[in-house]
Amino acid sequence: MSKKNMGKIGVLLVNLGTPDTPETPDVRKYLREFLLDRRVIDINPVGRYFLINGIIAPFRAPKSAKVYKELWTERGSPLLFHGLDLKEKLQVALGDDYHVAFGMRYQSPSIKSALEELRDKSVDRIIVLPLFPQYASASTGSVQDKIMEIVKDWWVIPSINFISSFCDHPGFINSFAELGKQHMAQDNYDHVIFSYHGLPERQVLKGSDKGYCKLGSCCNSYNKRNKYCYRAACFATSRLLAEQLGLSEDQYTVTFQSRLLKDPWLQPYTDEVLKTLPSKGIKKVLAFSPAFVADCLETTIEVGEEFKEMFEHAGGEKWQLVESLNSNDTWVEAVKAMVLES
Template identity: 75%
Template sequence: MAASYGKIGVLLINLGTPDTPETPDVRKYLREFLMDKRVIDIPALQRYFLINGIIAPFRAPKSAKVYKQLWDERGSPLLYYGHDLRDLLQKELGDGYYVALGMRYQSPSIKSALEELREQQVERIIVLPLYPQYASASTGTSHDMVMEIVKDWWIVPSINFISTFCDDPLFIKAFAEIGRKHLEARKYDHVVFSYHGLPERHILKGSTRNYCKLGTCCNTYHKLNRYCYRAQCFETSRLLAKELGLAEDQYTVAFQSRLGKDPWLKPYTDEILKDLPAKGIKNVLAYSPAFVADCLETTIEVGQEFKELFEQAGGEHWQLVESLNTHPLWVEAVKQMVLRN
């Protein structure tokens, strides 16, 4: 229950989106995103020339075309579902709380959201990055930015950081409920849980006591791999499979969206889906449990591009499970996470 002497601030954070799907705005977004040292962890000068000289100039026009497919009458789904979640959570929490939304890259910025909370003179701040599984390139950089901003405040209130909710029961229930409607409407041969990929070196850099071997070490989830992104992806998948009543041979965990030539987490979604039809798996239900709102990586990459690859390989039906967006159980999950903290 909120203290009577002041409000509790809640800062919801998501990755961000270009201001418009036009090439200049997409290029601006890519530059800010990819210049982050936690995203591309190479020396600063090398990163600068790679991003500004190669990736942003050549990738922006292609990405802009894809963003135009994603945009609708309300704009970017990741942004407007963020605003919707903020408003619904504010209503659920009531007057003892003040909820703000900030994007790690572009608008609304984390700085502007923190200023909102400071103007409200909140007693404490609960920071909740909307990434179910912890990664330095998502949750870590969001926490990093918050700390970078508040270090210059004269008065710094108590701040609670929520780092992961990969195994949160209501988060799992909400995603399972959305997928269950598809399973009830049609018979599926297999379920694919596709997560955003990371370079393998990111996983190894965060390994506790050199525990990580990028193998069976993720078969169970415990204190030594609690903040391992790969382990959390497998744990989310196990819990979702259990909630959906799936046996181990009825689902596959894979990773998408790799960039560059360095090894990323395997197996790669775009490669495994091509082999499924030859195994007699012609109808697939696809989840993207690393994302809580519709975005480029879900709607376009998993929902459209992977569907085309699957059908070209001989598959008959590929169905994307929608993101949590503003599902009532998801709103309740966020509310309970805030109250627990």
């Protein structure tokens, strides 16, 4: 087929989601859609419905709304405007042979609207990049599930390629390492924390290669048997970042944050680890959040402010968050490389 007869290639960037406003009704609406996803809270559907609508959404929404108001800017939600900025910069970087769209798994702009945008452009095929470096059923899997649910009703379905994980992609690693090195050049840190969003242990075990996953030393290497294991991917990202930053094994710790409900989640927990560091002589900590490529509540507020307060209360002197990749130029080039490789 000659180039002039070829349609554009569609690129769909997807992030998790954000309330439309930081007001309680919109936060409640967002929480309901997010937490009712069967891949996020994987329990009996009836129990999930009553748990979310009867307990979590009504009681958590007002508290979350207060936090979202701290996070909100003149441009709105950081997760949204950083995604739109990335979309615009990537479009320029890729050129006219591509059309880049952006959607959210929950709330607006929706995945459906982004797919409709690509369909209206008559793209020949679609490359989907869920903006989650480490694969998890509750994030990347949910995006893939939603896209397949939508396109099954299309009369013509173009080829669709999912980039399911980029936890060890050189461009991703270099982008985060570049930001870390900038902070390390400004101060001497005693230790580095790589804090990832947590998952219930059962979800990791459900998706594992049977008999291989032990939630332990099996994550010391990243291979074909555990390439979709979220825990193994987090450790792989950490090892590669540590190598780029020149850190030895005793100079960094991998932890997990943001747990919910009482079931055991991936450990060690960030909030528990950081409280022990000052008593070990670790007074200055550089904290990364490599599960997120855009600043959001979990990075700016949880890691950047709440953990900082906990660390200082325990006797620490400095807790510095490394900002997310957002739409910086190195990250845009990394995303471009991933698209072209696909």
